[in-house]
Amino acid sequence: MTDWIASLQSLRDRALGELADAQDMRQLDEWRVQYLGKKSDLTQISRQMGQLPAEERPVLGEHVNQVRSVLQDALTKKQEALHAAELERRFAAETIDVTAPGRRKPRGSMHPLTQIIEEIVEIFVAMGYEVAEGPEVETDEYNFEKLNLPKHHPARDMQDTFYLTESLLLRTQTSPMQVRTMERMRPNVPVKVIAPGKVYRRDEDDATHSHMFHQIEGLVVGEGIRMSDLKGTLELFARSVFGADQTVRLRPSFFPFTEPSAELDIRCTNCGGSGCRMCKDTGWLEILGCGMVHPRVLDGAGYDSRRFSGFAFGMGPERIAMLKYGIEDIRLLYQNDLRLLRQFHRVL
C-alpha cells in the first residue's frame, strides 16, 4: 500500500515536471494521452486496485482520484496559459504603428498626348461641338471614295495605306468621320462634331513620322456656313492652345474633299516670326488642313449642296504637342520614358 502511494506521488511529480516543459498544444495532447489516457499508469493502477484487500481499496482510490484531479487541473491551467501566450504573440505581430510614416504610392498621370487631345476637344466642346468616335478598321469607301478620292486618284498616293482586304483598311485619316457623321445626323442641322482618334500609315518611323498617330477632325454643316466662320473658329482655337496673342494665316492648299482648301499656319513659336531652323526661315508653322466641304461630299452624304454648306478641318495632336512643348522627335511620345512623362505630370 505505501509502495503504491509512493509510486503515485512520483508519477504525479514526473507528470507535473513534464507538463511544465510542454511548449505547444500538440505536446499537451501527447502529455494528456500519456498521463490521463486509457493506457496511462494512473488508469493501470486503478485497474490493479482489485488485488488489494477490501479495506485498503478506498484509501488508495482516493489517492488515485486526487492525483488525477491535480493533473487534470494542471492541464487546464497549462492550456489556458499556452492559449493566452499564443494570443499575445498574434497581437504583437499584428500591431499597427499608427505613428509610422505612410508609404507613398508612385502616382501616374495622363500622357501628354492624351492631355493635349483632351485640351483641344474641350475647346471645341465649349463652342458647342459634339464628340464623335468611329472605327479604326475602315472601308475603302468611307476612307477614300466618299471623300471624293476615287480609285486611282493621284492623291491616294499621298497616304500609304495598310490594306486588310481589298475593301478594308486601317483608316489613314479621321476624315471618314465627316461622312459617317453626316449620314447619322441627316437631315438635321447644324452638324457640329469633333472626332479624335488613331490613324495609320505605311511610313518608316523617324523623328517626324510614325506608322500610327492621332488626328482630330472637325466638321460643321448648316445653312450659310462660310469660310470666314472657318477662319474665326480656327483663330479662336489657335489662340486657346498657343496663347491669346497668336497670329494665324490661311494658306491655299489642296484636299480632294474640300473646295477651297487651305492650311492653317501659326507664327513660329520658336522665333516669333523672324525666321529660324524650326520654321525653315518662313516665320510660320503649319498646324492643320481645312476647307469648305466639297459639294460632292455633301451631296454624297445626303445634304443638298445647293442649300447646305460646311467647313472641315483635320489636325495632328502629336504635331501640336511637339510645337507647343518643343519636343523634337515624335518617337518620344511613344517611348513612355518617365523622364519625359514626369515633365507633364499634372495633378488631376
Ligand code: DAH
Ligand atoms: N485628312 C487630311 C490629312 O490627313 C487632313 C484634313 C485636311 C482634314 C483638310 C480635313 C480637311 O477635314 O478639311 O491630311
